[in-house]
Amino acid sequence: MYTLEQLTQIVKTEMNRHEYVEEPYSLFEPITYILQNGGKMIRPLLTLMAYNIYRDDIEKALKPAIGIEIFHNYTLLHDDVMDDASLRRGRPTVHKKWNMNVAILSGDAAAITAYKHIEYCEDRYLRRAIDGFNQVAMDVCKGQQYDMEFETRNDVTEEEYLRMIYLKTAVLIAGSLRHGALIAGAPEEEYNALYDFGGSLGLLFQLQDDYLDVYGDVSEFGKNIGGDILENKKTYLLIKALETANPQDRAELQQWLSRTSFDPTEKIRAVTAIYNRVGIPGIAQQKIDYYLNKSREVFEKIKAPEDRKRILLEMIDFIDNRKK
Amino acid sequence: MYTLEQLTQIVKTEMNRHEYVEEPYSLFEPITYILQNGGKMIRPLLTLMAYNIYRDDIEKALKPAIGIEIFHNYTLLHDDVMDDASLRRGRPTVHKKWNMNVAILSGDAAAITAYKHIEYCEDRYLRRAIDGFNQVAMDVCKGQQYDMEFETRNDVTEEEYLRMIYLKTAVLIAGSLRHGALIAGAPEEEYNALYDFGGSLGLLFQLQDDYLDVYGDVSEFGKNIGGDILENKKTYLLIKALETANPQDRAELQQWLSRTSFDPTEKIRAVTAIYNRVGIPGIAQQKIDYYLNKSREVFEKIKAPEDRKRILLEMIDFIDNRKK
Numbered sequence: 001m002y003t004l005e006q007l008t009q010i011v012k013t014e015m016n017r018h019e020y021v022e023e024p025y026s027l028f029e030p031i032t033y034i035l036q037n038g039g040k041m042i043r044p045l046l047t048l049m050a051y052n053i054y055r056d057d058i059e060k061a062l063k064p065a066i067g068i069e070i071f072h073n074y075t076l077l078h079d080d081v082m083d084d085a086s087l088r089r090g091r092p093t094v095h096k097k098w099n100m101n102v103a104i105l106s107g108d109a110a111a112i113t114a115y116k117h118i119e120y121c122e123d124r125y126l127r128r129a130i131d132g133f134n135q136v137a138m139d140v141c142k143g144q145q146y147d148m149e150f151e152t153r154n155d156v157t158e159e160e161y162l163r164m165i166y167l168k169t170a171v172l173i174a175g176s177l178r179h180g181a182l183i184a185g186a187p188e189e190e191y192n193a194l195y196d197f198g199g200s201l202g203l204l205f206q207l208q209d210d211y212l213d214v215y216g217d218v219s220e221f222g223k224n225i226g227g228d229i230l231e232n233k234k235t236y237l238l239i240k241a242l243e244t245a246n247p248q249d250r251a252e253l254q255q256w257l258s259r260t261s262f263d264p265t266e267k268i269r270a271v272t273a274i275y276n277r278v279g280i281p282g283i284a285q286q287k288i289d290y291y292l293n294k295s296r297e298v299f300e301k302i303k304a305p306e307d308r309k310r311i312l313l314e315m316i317d318f319i320d321n322r323k324k
Numbered sequence: 325m326y327t328l329e330q331l332t333q334i335v336k337t338e339m340n341r342h343e344y345v346e347e348p349y350s351l352f353e354p355i356t357y358i359l360q361n362g363g364k365m366i367r368p369l370l371t372l373m374a375y376n377i378y379r380d381d382i383e384k385a386l387k388p389a390i391g392i393e394i395f396h397n398y399t400l401l402h403d404d405v406m407d408d409a410s411l412r413r414g415r416p417t418v419h420k421k422w423n424m425n426v427a428i429l430s431g432d433a434a435a436i437t438a439y440k441h442i443e444y445c446e447d448r449y450l451r452r453a454i455d456g457f458n459q460v461a462m463d464v465c466k467g468q469q470y471d472m473e474f475e476t477r478n479d480v481t482e483e484e485y486l487r488m489i490y491l492k493t494a495v496l497i498a499g500s501l502r503h504g505a506l507i508a509g510a511p512e513e514e515y516n517a518l519y520d521f522g523g524s525l526g527l528l529f530q531l532q533d534d535y536l537d538v539y540g541d542v543s544e545f546g547k548n549i550g551g552d553i554l555e556n557k558k559t560y561l562l563i564k565a566l567e568t569a570n571p572q573d574r575a576e577l578q579q580w581l582s583r584t585s586f587d588p589t590e591k592i593r594a595v596t597a598i599y600n601r602v603g604i605p606g607i608a609q610q611k612i613d614y615y616l617n618k619s620r621e622v623f624e625k626i627k628a629p630e631d632r633k634r635i636l637l638e639m640i641d642f643i644d645n646r647k648k
Contacts, residue, residue: 024473027465082428101406105402111432111435123450127447138437141351
């Protein structure tokens with residue numbers, strides 16, 4: 001069994017080993033750039049973890065694990081174009097560093113590169129590997145479409161929001177685990193249990209992300225606090241605030257949402273104050289706890305020996321404790 | 325054996341049967357839109373033809389054939405964003421009819437839809453089907469990257485140009501034939517011979533496209549004559565003209581390339597006049613004839629019975645005679 005630290009080191013080494021440089025360099029340079037972004041690499045880690053529950057030769061799962069990370073970064077690359085985001089993990093986004101055309105086409109090439117990696121598995125698993133990946137990839141697209149549509153709506157319900165982040169974020173986390181289980185030859189029920197576990201973990205992850213954007217420790221979170229507030233991002237916090245605030249607070253909140261010119265610090269302070277009055281920190285924490293417990297519950301349905309599956313519990317704690 | 329007319333009808337019926345509408349509709353509507361564009365559907369026809377050389381149950385090749393057409397239309401969709409083209413076969417492009425974000429994301433979803441279709445084949449062919457498709461898809465991206473880079477260069481050589489159109493256009497035509505042969509269980513040599521045949525046919529197709537853009541019959545070609553000239557598109561005609569013109573003609577040509585304001589009709593007339601003086605129609609026709617002959621030569625290397633493979637000869641004539 002590998003530890004989380006060992007797996008992290010293995011994934012990092014593999015990621016750095018890859019220089020996606022063929023001709024034309026201009027097409028592949030941005031792919032190398034986005035893969036060296038110092039991300040948490042949670043998805044490939046989950047693939048290796050799931051594989052490692054059933055088998056020890058994890059080098060056989062490394063290529064598809066990296067493929068999932070490439071796919072994840074490709075979706076971020078195109079999302080950044082669509083959101084016209086300037087920075088990604090503190091570095092210029094591809095369409096800012098190069099241009100929009102480079103970002104679109106390199107993204108397309110990255111998606112194909114992901115497919116090339118995903119197919120590393122025994123022939124008997126290939127069809128399900130591709131099928132599963134197609135389903136996950138399409139769900140991520142659907143999630144992004146909903147996310148964009150929500151931007152122009154002020155009546156997004158909690159249920160709609162949870163469905164959107166399930167598609168956009170949780171499904172890929174679920175798929176990362178399922179893929180590892182599949183190519184390790186895990187029994188059918190395990191394969192499904194790990195997918196459910198990942199779905200729950202993914203929702204936990206995204207809700208915590210929403211929370212930390214406002215209530216995280218600026219020195220540890222690694223992003224600027226309040227970024228979502230400045231962008232009027234429809235987060236769990238904002239949706240619940242719009243839903244539960246009294247008329248006066250809701251009116252003030254909506255005023256902040258519609259202002260086109262404002263002092264950033266003032267907007268963050270004011271919106272956070274409304275959140276606090278409405279009791280959002282408690283509501284959000286309750287939801288986060290719900291998915292924490294649910295993740296632990298679904299974890300119990302994974303029938304592998306305790307010592308082999310324990311690393312997934314560590315992953316819950318890892319996400320629970322993360323500050324960046 | 326099916327005739328070209330029968331196959332065309334079968335592909336058309338299948339294309340129209342598909343309404344790619346799941347929720348969110350906004351994601352899938354543009355995919356349906358681009359697939360109903362009245363194109364020639366050459367690629368799916370080639371897949372069915374190649375399959376039909378070896379097997380009669382062509383309904384089994386229909387899904388992957390459509391998958392290749394979906395992939396082709398996805399590349400056009402993203403290319404149109406990158407070129408900021410307004411029209412595609414006389415209809416508004418997706419980013420003009422909807423917006424850029426819809427075009428990027430629907431394109432991404434179309435690519436995944438293509439992969440979903442491609443995998444329809446017997447398990448024993450699946451790995452090569454996916455491998456082959458990945459290679460072709462990546463080559464198309466490389467071709468598009470070169471095409472964009474050539475836009476800002478005035479020293480593109482004939483060799484570079486032929487390599488670019490090989491990657492951007494010919495490889496997918498080659499891959500369409502190869503895919504049909506693969507999933508029909510054709511012998512290895514046949515599989516390769518059909519790929520070579522398609523490569524040659526693809527080059528023929530693109531060179532003829534370049535030629536018809538200037539010398540086609542406006543009422544039959546279905547596009548406006550001179551579109552490439554107005555866009556300063558690096559076609560075979562322009563590249564050869566820059567290469568072989570005398571200093572005076574080259575200077576006049578370069579002046580037209582650098583002008584930002586001009587009367588469209590005048591520019592087309594003037595550039596065509598230079599082409600005529602330089603002898604471009606003859607040079608281009610010679611190259612087209614070269615690939616016509618080469619296609620017929622490679623055709624002979626396909627070892628299938630004459631009556632089964634004859635339809636591919638018809639395809640050469642179909643392309644040779646096309647005016648639109």
